[in-house]
Amino acid sequence: xxxxxxxxxxxxxxxxxxxxxxxxxxCTVFGIDNSEKHIEEAIQLxxxxxxxxxxxxxxxxxxxxxxxxDATLAVLPKVxxxxxxxxxxxxxxxxKEDICDVVRTHPKRxxxxxxxxxxxxxHSGPKAAIRNLFKSKTNIICEVxxxxxxxxxxxxxxxxxxxxxxxxxxxxxxxxxxxYVSHLxxxxxxxxGKTVIDKEQNERDIFDMAxxxxxxxxxxxxxxxxxxxxxxxxxxxxxIETLDEYIDNLKHFKQLMEDSDFQAVxxxxxxxxxxxxxxxxxx
Amino acid sequence: xxxxxxxxxxxxxxxxxxxxxxxxxxCTVFGIDNSEKHIEEAIQLxxxxxxxxxxxxxxxxxxxxxxxxDATLAVLPKVxxxxxxxxxxxxxxxxKEDICDVVRTHPKRxxxxxxxxxxxxxHSGPKAAIRNLFKSKTNIICEVxxxxxxxxxxxxxxxxxxxxxxxxxxxxxxxxxxxYVSHLxxxxxxxxGKTVIDKEQNERDIFDMAxxxxxxxxxxxxxxxxxxxxxxxxxxxxxIETLDEYIDNLKHFKQLMEDSDFQAVxxxxxxxxxxxxxxxxxx
Numbered sequence: 001x002x003x004x005x006x007x008x009x010x011x012x013x014x015x016x017x018x019x020x021x022x023x024x025x026x027c028t029v030f031g032i033d034n035s036e037k038h039i040e041e042a043i044q045l046x047x048x049x050x051x052x053x054x055x056x057x058x059x060x061x062x063x064x065x066x067x068x069x070d071a072t073l074a075v076l077p078k079v080x081x082x083x084x085x086x087x088x089x090x091x092x093x094x095x096k097e098d099i100c101d102v103v104r105t106h107p108k109r110x111x112x113x114x115x116x117x118x119x120x121x122x123h124s125g126p127k128a129a130i131r132n133l134f135k136s137k138t139n140i141i142c143e144v145x146x147x148x149x150x151x152x153x154x155x156x157x158x159x160x161x162x163x164x165x166x167x168x169x170x171x172x173x174x175x176x177x178x179x180y181v182s183h184l185x186x187x188x189x190x191x192x193g194k195t196v197i198d199k200e201q202n203e204r205d206i207f208d209m210a211x212x213x214x215x216x217x218x219x220x221x222x223x224x225x226x227x228x229x230x231x232x233x234x235x236x237x238x239x240i241e242t243l244d245e246y247i248d249n250l251k252h253f254k255q256l257m258e259d260s261d262f263q264a265v266x267x268x269x270x271x272x273x274x275x276x277x278x279x280x281x282x283x
Numbered sequence: 284x285x286x287x288x289x290x291x292x293x294x295x296x297x298x299x300x301x302x303x304x305x306x307x308x309x310c311t312v313f314g315i316d317n318s319e320k321h322i323e324e325a326i327q328l329x330x331x332x333x334x335x336x337x338x339x340x341x342x343x344x345x346x347x348x349x350x351x352x353d354a355t356l357a358v359l360p361k362v363x364x365x366x367x368x369x370x371x372x373x374x375x376x377x378x379k380e381d382i383c384d385v386v387r388t389h390p391k392r393x394x395x396x397x398x399x400x401x402x403x404x405x406h407s408g409p410k411a412a413i414r415n416l417f418k419s420k421t422n423i424i425c426e427v428x429x430x431x432x433x434x435x436x437x438x439x440x441x442x443x444x445x446x447x448x449x450x451x452x453x454x455x456x457x458x459x460x461x462x463y464v465s466h467l468x469x470x471x472x473x474x475x476g477k478t479v480i481d482k483e484q485n486e487r488d489i490f491d492m493a494x495x496x497x498x499x500x501x502x503x504x505x506x507x508x509x510x511x512x513x514x515x516x517x518x519x520x521x522x523i524e525t526l527d528e529y530i531d532n533l534k535h536f537k538q539l540m541e542d543s544d545f546q547a548v549x550x551x552x553x554x555x556x557x558x559x560x561x562x563x564x565x566x
Contacts, residue, residue: 074493118494138491167491174492180479181493185500190551191532192471193558195525196463198532200561207561208421208450210459210464211401215562217468218497225552233545242478243537246529247480249474254526262516268473269508275476276505278483278490279498 001061001154005052007032007075009042009219009267011120012092014129017047022131023161027128029049042126045251057082062089062154069093070230073102080108088151090115094178096171110148113155114176116140117164118182135163140178179238184246186220186228187239193221200252284344284437286394290315290358292325294403295375295450296349297412300330305414306444313339325409334376341367345372345437352376353513360479363391371434372396376507378517379425379454393431396438399457400447404503408545422447423461432476462521467529469503469511470522498526 031048314331
């Protein structure tokens with residue numbers, strides 16, 4: 001691979017760029033971003049080598065589309081219009097159904113691989129790019145059979161070099177399950193942050209009392225709204241389903257407390273405690 | 284200080300013991316615990332020097348009561364019955380109103396300091412005890428004026444040696460605010476864990492998709508139900524208030540999604556984003 005294009009030089013695109021430059025030192029990494037400031041920052045931080053335009057995509061061996069999922073719906077077909085038959089293009093979006101749909105009948109559909117690397121932090125922008133972000137992380141690939149075999153191989157080689165483990169899934173199942181293990185966590189954190197901040201407007205001392213438990217639980221409330229609002233829009237029905245279940249569970253817990261049934265409160269927590277074993281596999 | 288008694292040799296009591304043994308190497312640290320196994324473990328791990336009984340408390344210079352808050356209500360008056368006039372006793376419970384109430388008219392009330400160190404992890408038992416757990420952490424002291432001045436000084440010296448920063452508060456305000464910044468976070472994490480685990484019973488692959496964001500948000504769901512059920516019981520009305528507000532915020536967010544008002548969804552998150560600045564002060 002000689003010419004690698006990163007569309008969206010933020011946390012995800014920038015972190016891919018940094019590792020790619022280490023793995024394939026002879027390649028040139030081009031950055032495309034609609035923020036001139038981000039491109040300049042990315043070049044200055046040596047996240048990418050140089051700036052580029054869509055017209056340059058013809059010479060690309062690999063294109064990574066790492067922008068908010070609403071922008072992906074507009075940009076991805078345009079990228080496929082520009083690339084050559086030998087180019088592999090993959091996205092990194094947290095939704096897969098709408099993205100797969102938008103290129104379903106594109107003449108270059110077989111140049112595209114639908115990818116969701118389960119990796120990230122709550123930070124954003126080129127400064128948030130870090131090395132080894134993808135190491136040992138799960139990478140979900142959807143509709144792999146729709147991608148040309150020879151081009152799949154190029155992407156899979158990169159994922160293997162990055163140390164990722166691959167899971168294959170259909171876009172519908174991806175969007176349904178990711179709503180539970182990722183999208184709901186973000187709403188839970190944002191609303192926890194909101195609940196406490198609303199209180200704090202009158203009670204300035206409250207955050208002095210906050211410890212590392214609170215910090216951990218609301219960490220995701222630092223995430224970028226520009227990234228997350230489009231995800232919730234594209235995964236609306238699944239996310240609403242998880243919210244319904246979450247709200248029901250909270251109401252049930254509250255009812256047990258109102259009934260002063262603290263044995264049942266204990267049991268609720270005890271039943272969930274085995275999340276320990278589940279989480280051991282994650283961190 | 285020569286003889287220091289730790290009642291409850293778990294995460295909090297054990298962590299105090301470890302630091303105290305480093306700070307005051309000539310003292311003897313005695314452990315009292317209703318679990319014989321925990322006492323043996325604590326001695327083996329050199330968390331405490333030896334086992335003791337309530338009858339030995341007469342020789343104590345300092346007693347730390349670090350047990351679930353329901354047990355504290357029963358044990359604390361008994362401890363005060365046994366100690367000498369020169370002994371300072373403090374607790375470490377996450378509720379303060381009921382605990383202050385139970386000793387309000389005790390003849391040795393002035394030997395007691397009501398304390399809540401904002402420190403801990405999601406682990407429990409003697410094995411969870413770690414050094415420097417309290418360093419740079421907030422320590423909330425309630426009703427300080429009810430404690431004999433000379434005895435306060437002993438405890439404050441220890442907290443200063445541990446590197447803690449002190450905040451004074453009345454028990455009512457403590458319980459109200461801590462419900463927001465600590466108790467609610469735990470319920471939010473437990474119910475998030477429950478929501479996802481309930482789903483997982485049918486969908487085994489779901490946790491393969493979970494990343495560090497999910498792990499961080501549900502971390503507190505590993506916490507001990509034996510510690511937390513009594514906290515929720517003692518802080519029932521405050522916790523129910525926070526749950527009401529949290530559930531209302533989640534329902535409002537869901538409503539915005541149902542209305543497809545994703546600009547408002549964006550704004551909700553954007554308004555909460557400044558939690559960044561608030562959290563910078565915590566971790």
